[in-house]
Amino acid sequence: MKKRLATLLSAVFHPLLVPSYLAGLLEMQQAAGKGRLWTVVLFTFVLPTGAALLLLRLGRIDSLEMPQRQQRAWPLGLAALSFGAGAGWLHWQGVAPALVVGLAGMAVAVLLTFLITLRWKISAHGVGMGGAAGLLLALQLQFGRPGLGGVLAVAGLAAAVGWARLELRAHTPAQVWAGLALGLSVALAAASY
Numbered sequence: 001m002k003k004r005l006a007t008l009l010s011a012v013f014h015p016l017l018v019p020s021y022l023a024g025l026l027e028m029q030q031a032a033g034k035g036r037l038w039t040v041v042l043f044t045f046v047l048p049t050g051a052a053l054l055l056l057r058l059g060r061i062d063s064l065e066m067p068q069r070q071q072r073a074w075p076l077g078l079a080a081l082s083f084g085a086g087a088g089w090l091h092w093q094g095v096a097p098a099l100v101v102g103l104a105g106m107a108v109a110v111l112l113t114f115l116i117t118l119r120w121k122i123s124a125h126g127v128g129m130g131g132a133a134g135l136l137l138a139l140q141l142q143f144g145r146p147g148l149g150g151v152l153a154v155a156g157l158a159a160a161v162g163w164a165r166l167e168l169r170a171h172t173p174a175q176v177w178a179g180l181a182l183g184l185s186v187a188l189a190a191a192s193y
Contacts, residue, residue: 006164013161015128016079019044019106022132026099029145036095040103043086048079067170069121076114076124083107098143102135105190109183116182123171126179129158133180134187142191 023040052075055061061071087104109131116122133154140151162176171179 002167006167009161009164010125010168010170013125013129013157015110015124016045016048018128018132019083019103022102022135023099025136025146025150026096026102026139036090036093036099039090039093040086040099043082043089044079044103044106047082048075051075051078051082065170069117072117072121072124073114076110076117080107080111080114083110098139101190101193102187105135105187106131108190109186112182112186113179116178121171121175122182123162123165123176123179125161125165126158126171126176127183128179129154129161130180130183130185131187132183133158134184135191138188138191 020037020041023037027037052061052064055074055078056064060074062068066072066075083103084107087100087107090103091100109127110124113122113124113127133151136146136151136154139145140148158180162180165171165176166173
């Protein structure tokens with residue numbers, strides 16, 4: 001039962017899905033500008049997932065789960081490029097700064113995850129959830145939304161996803177904590193910009 005829950009949490013809160021959830025939340029709260037959710041989904045989920053599937057087909061990675069640190073470099077590098085391109089596209093479209101800065105911060109977090117992964121296996125799930133918590137905390141402090149309950153809920157989800165990664169033995173506690181700290185710090189730094 002615990003393993004099934006851990007697998008479910010890891011899948012539902014996959015690092016490539018978290019930006020879409022955040023964009024949806026911002027759009028619901030009218031902080032992102034209507035109709036931008038699909039742009040975020042394209043640049044943070046569809047394109048990186050397509051790149052990973054192509055790498056799998058070419059034999060560059062053995063599995064979409066990429067349990068081996070060495071196989072994470074290409075997918076993370078391509079994801080960082082895609083996230084950055086998405087932030088650039090949204091900026092060019094004149095989208096609300098909260099969404100552009102949030103996506104640019106995510107691009108930086110993915111780029112740092114890529115660089116760290118060259119030497120050490122940091123938790124990308126931790127980076128994604130830490131970043132989500134940091135972005136919502138920054139929005140709460142600056143604009144009074146999404147509400148303290150939303151921030152606390154995401155912090156609880158981040159803890160649950162961290163537990164899931166440990167339960168599945170995908171990471172060590174240090175890798176999960178480092179991922180959460182990286183995501184949180186990059187999100188807060190981006191929001192202060």
